[in-house]
Amino acid sequence: MTAAAPGRRPGPVTVRVPAKVNVQLAVGGRRPDGFHDLANVFLAVGLYDEVTATPADTLTLTCSGPDADQVPLDASNLAARAATALAARHGLEPRVHLHIAKDIPVAGGMAGGSADAAAALLACDTLWGTHTSRDELLALCAELGSDVPFSLVGGAALGRGRGELLEPLPVGGTFHWVFAVADGGLSTPAVYKECDRLRDATGQGATTADIPDPEPSPALLAALRTGDPAALAAALDNDLQPAALSLRPSLAATLTAGTAAGALAALVSGSGPTTAFLAATPEDADRIATTLRTSGTCRTARPTTGPAPGATVVSGA
Numbered sequence: 001m002t003a004a005a006p007g008r009r010p011g012p013v014t015v016r017v018p019a020k021v022n023v024q025l026a027v028g029g030r031r032p033d034g035f036h037d038l039a040n041v042f043l044a045v046g047l048y049d050e051v052t053a054t055p056a057d058t059l060t061l062t063c064s065g066p067d068a069d070q071v072p073l074d075a076s077n078l079a080a081r082a083a084t085a086l087a088a089r090h091g092l093e094p095r096v097h098l099h100i101a102k103d104i105p106v107a108g109g110m111a112g113g114s115a116d117a118a119a120a121l122l123a124c125d126t127l128w129g130t131h132t133s134r135d136e137l138l139a140l141c142a143e144l145g146s147d148v149p150f151s152l153v154g155g156a157a158l159g160r161g162r163g164e165l166l167e168p169l170p171v172g173g174t175f176h177w178v179f180a181v182a183d184g185g186l187s188t189p190a191v192y193k194e195c196d197r198l199r200d201a202t203g204q205g206a207t208t209a210d211i212p213d214p215e216p217s218p219a220l221l222a223a224l225r226t227g228d229p230a231a232l233a234a235a236l237d238n239d240l241q242p243a244a245l246s247l248r249p250s251l252a253a254t255l256t257a258g259t260a261a262g263a264l265a266a267l268v269s270g271s272g273p274t275t276a277f278l279a280a281t282p283e284d285a286d287r288i289a290t291t292l293r294t295s296g297t298c299r300t301a302r303p304t305t306g307p308a309p310g311a312t313v314v315s316g317a
């Protein structure tokens with residue numbers, strides 16, 4: 001294998017990549033392979049990680065940020081796996097140092113690891129001059145994880161299957177959000193397992209034979225299209241929320257505190273434990289964030305907006 005493709009760039013390349021919130025997460029029954037079909041409406045929001053790729057002798061990884069100590073720095077890191085997959089695709093060795101400047105909560109239900117994988121793919125592709133087509137990049141993303149393609153694309157999109165079959169969605173405005181960051185993370189597989197357990201416990205059953213096929217909500221898609229926050233608030237829905245609340249009962253107090261502070265709606269973000277609050281205006285979002293920060297029900301609260309662009313080269317291109 002060669003060290004790098006012709007046309008490689010000598011300098012560092014930095015890619016900025018957004019977090020996501022699932023404005024709808026409809027979870028089908030457990031399939032025989034253990035996965036669940038989803039109707040997953042993703043919205044990218046303005047909390048960002050940055051991944052910087054620098055030429056190096058071997059693949060190495062560093063991470064900075066408040067949660068850096070919770071990020072694995074070995075081959076299991078999704079950014080490292082992405083660099084290795086891209087290098088293999090082009091017959092190269094992954095001779096790169098990746099630095100992750102981490103601002104997305106870790107294990108927070110906001111797809112931070114997936115974001116870093118998409119960012120690493122784009123950063124390495126730019127650094128190595130490998131000119132991977134968009135379709136190939138999306139295929140590599142889907143192999144790395146079901147949330148990774150959306151991190152590349154950003155905006156808003158409907159994910160079907162395990163979430164990896166993406167259809168971009170039109171959004172008619174900017175939505176104002178607050179994200180309350182919890183102490184500690186929740187394991188996504190554990191939350192799906194709890195969802196199955198709760199469905200079994202209610203007698204409903206948890207398999208594809210018991211649960212209707214998940215479908216996107218027409219009202220929710222219309223609310224995104226028109227950019228109407230009140231309509232979006234009425235349509236927000238997360239089938240994983242009961243499971244996240246069952247595993248982390250303290251999240252109920254966070255949801256109540258944000259709603260009492262004036263949020264139009266509150267929900268658990270993906271598999272949690274981050275909670276998301278939709279606000280009518282930027283001023284409301286700031287007020288809700290300030291109230292949440294002093295409520296004693298979360299570690300911190302971050303106002304931001306969505307949709308946000310997908311992974312983007314911000315320097316070194």
Ligand code: ATP
Nearest residue numbers: 077078106107108109110111112113114116147188
């Ligand atoms: P999702 O919303 O996609 O289910 P999440 O936001 O809940 O994911 P992540 O932040 O992606 O969770 O982290 C899940 C686990 O993945 C972490 O506990 C960590 O061990 C592992 N991990 C691997 N690579 C990374 C990375 N680059 N950043 C954060 N965690 C990573």
